[in-house]
Amino acid sequence: MSSEIYKTEDLIAEDIDAYLEKHQHKTMLRFITCGSVDDGKSTLIGRLLYDSKMIFEDQLAALETDSKKVGTQGQEIDFALLVDGLAAEREQGITIDVAYRFFATENRKFIVADCPGHEQYTRNMVTGASTADLAVILVDARKGVLVQTRRHSFLCQKLGIRNIVLAVNKMDLIDYDQDKYDTIVADYAAFADEIGITDFTAMPISGFKGDNITAPSANTPWYKGPPLVAHLEAVEINAAHDAELPLSMPVQWVNRPNLDFRGFSGLIATGAVKPGDPVRVLPSGKTSTVKSITTFDGDLDEAQAGQSVTICLDDEVDCSRGDVIAAADAPPEVSDQFEATIVWLDDEAMLPGRAYQMKLASQTVSATIAEPKYEINVNTLEHLAAKTLDLNAIGVAEVTTDKPVIFEPYSENRALGGFILIDKISNRTVGAGMLHFSLRRAQNVHWQPTAVTREEHASLKNQKPLVLWFTGLSGSGKSTIANEVEKALNLMNRHTFLLDGDNVRHGLNKDLGFTDADRIENIRRIGEVTKLMADAGLIVLTAFISPFRAERQMVRDMLPDGEFIEIFVDTPLEVAEERDVKGLYKKARDGQLKNFTGIDSPYEPPENADITVNTVEMSPAEAAEFIVRKITPLK
Template sequence: MSGQDVIYKTDSLIAEDIDAYLDTHQHKSMLRFITCGSVDDGKSTLIGRLLYDSKMIFEDQLDALQSDSKKVGTQGQEIDFALLVDGLAAEREQGITIDVAYRFFNTEKRKFIVADCPGHEQYTRNMVTGASTADLAVILIDARKGVLVQTRRHSYLCHLIGIRNLVLAVNKMDLVDYSQQVFDDIVADYTEFARSIGIETFTAMPISGFKGDNITAASDNTPWYKGPTLVEHLETVEVLSSVDAAKPFRLPVQWVNRPNLDFRGFSGLIATGSVKPGDEVRVLPSGKTSTVTRIVTLDGDLDKATAGQSVTVCFADEIDCSRGNVIAVADNPPQAADQFEATLVWLNDEAMHVGRAYWLKLGTQTVSVTVQQPKYAVNVNTMEHVAVKTLDLNAIGVAEIITDKDLVFEPYAENRSLGGFILIDKLTNATVAAGMINFSLRRAQNVHWQPTDLTRKDHASLKNQTPKVLWFTGLSGAGKSTIANAVETRLNLMNRHTFLLDGDNVRHGLNKDLGFTEADRIENIRRVGEVAKLMTDAGLIVLTAFISPFRAERDMVRAMLPEGEFVEIFVDTPLAVAESRDVKGLYKKARAGELKNFTGIDSPYEEPKSPEIRVNTSEMSVEEAAEHIIRQLMPLK
């Protein structure tokens, strides 16, 4: 054999070794876990140690790490492993974790994605983000400090989010001389707390992230500990995907795959269970059934697909199915309802607005919802249920939510994919809360829409007009009621069937129980919107004169009506002009502090961004404004 042949043979062997290595790692299971606990319990150090011991650090990274460790005062040859994870400048300067840091490493048996979650209370929302996809949580406790408030908070959140694999890692054992008594006392204290919140089992182990005790190898410093090392436990614990595979089949539809006229499939990630050609399935919420004919992937058709796989499913029948629907096993489908009790973790600096419409996103479903006043909030220190009117940043509470259409779901305790959701502010698109559905309300199952023979189209045809809501909005004193009255008079002369809902008038009856707090104002507009919708169902042209200061509530009413039936009329009068009129003396009282939450003074007014009609009463008379509105509305059928 020539030298060249040897080279070729060697290259071939190397290529085979690489292929074998890649194939081995490709088929390893994946475990997602988080580290959490109080400030300075050693979470970042532990992850840094895991990366170091699993040889996931390059030489240049190691050199930089040793250099940085000297800068922050680490003595001798020891390394500050936390610097591997604390990536933000502020984190390195303060020696704390602020954002969630994700790191990847692997061992011979498994691949891992670990999230290092911040310990400060103000960053609780970041911790919830990291925990939302985790299979396991490592809850660290400083052996010198024991169980702290944040230990309880993070444990409660992990249990609430559905993480059932918990590791209680009593860290920094080297600083208490590896005392078994200290370890046993902490475990006993935590066990008592865990039982009080429903945590049935957890695995406790004494470790030192800095020294490496019981991380990858059993430590000689703790001969009294006979349990597994942290890595041994991580390599053998059951992952969420294997549990999901045993549940009934659920596939939230992400998109309809229609590349040509000869192919139509429904694509998405299988949340739970498995499916194979020939299985009978049901599409929710419609309830239509069909049979699976093909399971298509980029690598070809499959004989069977299970939880965690992205596939395209084809049906034997041409039934309606689109994004947001859920394909499920026919004889055991999930539920669909429009009213729920849910647990919310509030993630926004601005408190929750009771009655305001938010977007709810659950899997591929997006619906508009309103949140009712919380039944209670949870004091994570005492587990006490506290009466509250709203939820502030990092608060945990239970409330009822109402959706604008049926939502396909399962209780979060049974299915995280179909039970967990987020709330999104409609104006800012910011995620304001994470939620978990507990159950649907019984009345949601018992109350159904009663069909009638005469439709809204019939009512409108009888009146020979198109129903509309003319929504007058503007500051107090802008002239809304006066102009709305003038417009209605003109419509009456044109033989139009109308009704005027005035802000002051409805507070004498329909809304007399409401005050002027932000929550009450939201509810005021919601009720008026529902009444206006009913009146348009009767074929009427409805005029409303309300300050309605918040865009979200005006948009909520717009969403109640068919396209084109909501006409926003902005009575654009400057604050100084409106205040100079002050017919009712309200501005004077507000300036004197006698009238709280008054729009324009101590409560904001959000101007419409794109109103259908705009009038300014400082530049035109009431008659001119009314004529302008009528001309804009014409032709008015």
């Protein structure tokens, strides 16, 4: 291997400026190692670090000591310990988290991610693959292509990794048998063709012995290809491909240090740009011309994909974080409905209809996922019927956002086609996705402007629109109190309308059951109706169990600040069950009524309700009087 490693004493003697100048212009390749458990991923990376002499003497000494502790079989050094840094990883002999390591050769710099092989850590593998230019898929020569080999290969293909290396590892354990190697490569080729991997590079290696890692191995004279490192040095990186595409730069920050400077900062995702180029700002569609391209080191004559820059325009166009500066003649699409592949990363299953926070480039919107069209069996590639997606499941579903986003298909632009989903309540990242295309209906349905505004509707009624959202267990008294509040408001000449949970299920929502997904859809529909009524200037009262915080927050987000009042009718379960006016608790206890809130379906009480009333301490009339006092004045 041709490598240039300097010890500390050598660096002192060298001209450091010349050293840095020589190395700062090297290209950077990001790649991952993945595959099944014990295929030798960590050992391979450890071997790369060791052979490239990217280990300090004290690290080497500690590594030799740790290798003796874990009892490496006949080997002085256990290379995997260089990467498996977590105590749990060393104890179990597996990789859990994604470990990133850096090394360099004369020709290129590398960042390698060691991805875990266990199925329960698929989410970690997705994280490592999302920024990779190349994937090294390891296969244990003794075991051949396994389930995780297929899963990781499928994910790599879906995540847009164009360069695949099939590294058949542990060849020393099968005596470098070419026939077995050829069989494994043929098996993998058949699977790769099915999932759309049209080209890959296969090589026989041994991370343990070092065969075909940095130099050709005498043990495999039948292999005529390059060793792994030589291939990594020569392969084309994504930045080179992205630079050939039209310009797109998501704006991360409006740079305004003083009144004389206004620029738009971000990472160029695709294409190239230079002063004088015509550009288009999305989603507004306004056009302008690039005035200058600024960096910390000064202005540039040209910038390309992968560079972080500040672009100044000739015109004072409206542009802010989340917008995209694109080539004027080839802008990305704008839409609010898509088809996407989704990888579910959370222990709690996806709930169709629930609003999640979606982050795509520098854009953040609210998004709902429809019931999956199908789930993909990564072993057989069969399309399976699915109502939801569980942990590590991969499926195709429609995604709807609350406002249009700027995007391109993930296969063409990873930056504008890849997104993550975040639970709005827990703030956990629950999913990752790749957009396919905009749904045709999204292009055919447009907002129709109306002449009379919501402010004018409210002014005619001489009141401020409000939504009084009553939530609580069945039997807590929501409907009774809401009725009392509406009566009081009508005596005050206020224009109101009461939406009751049972009444709505006789008409608008009579097609819905009581599963979690149906409950979410029930509240989504009510939220949309409530919003329309508020737009008409009404004070809307709703009496629904609405058991989940996320859906109550979804309705709050539909309305202007201050118009959604969450009223928690706080009644202990045992009290509500004692009342059991409708006999529902008894049916639920007897097993005759499934998915009943408080019994076999959860209720998530508000954490910061705007108003709380306790029906053990207050009568319905007293609770209503308390609520009316809290919400007045009403204009």
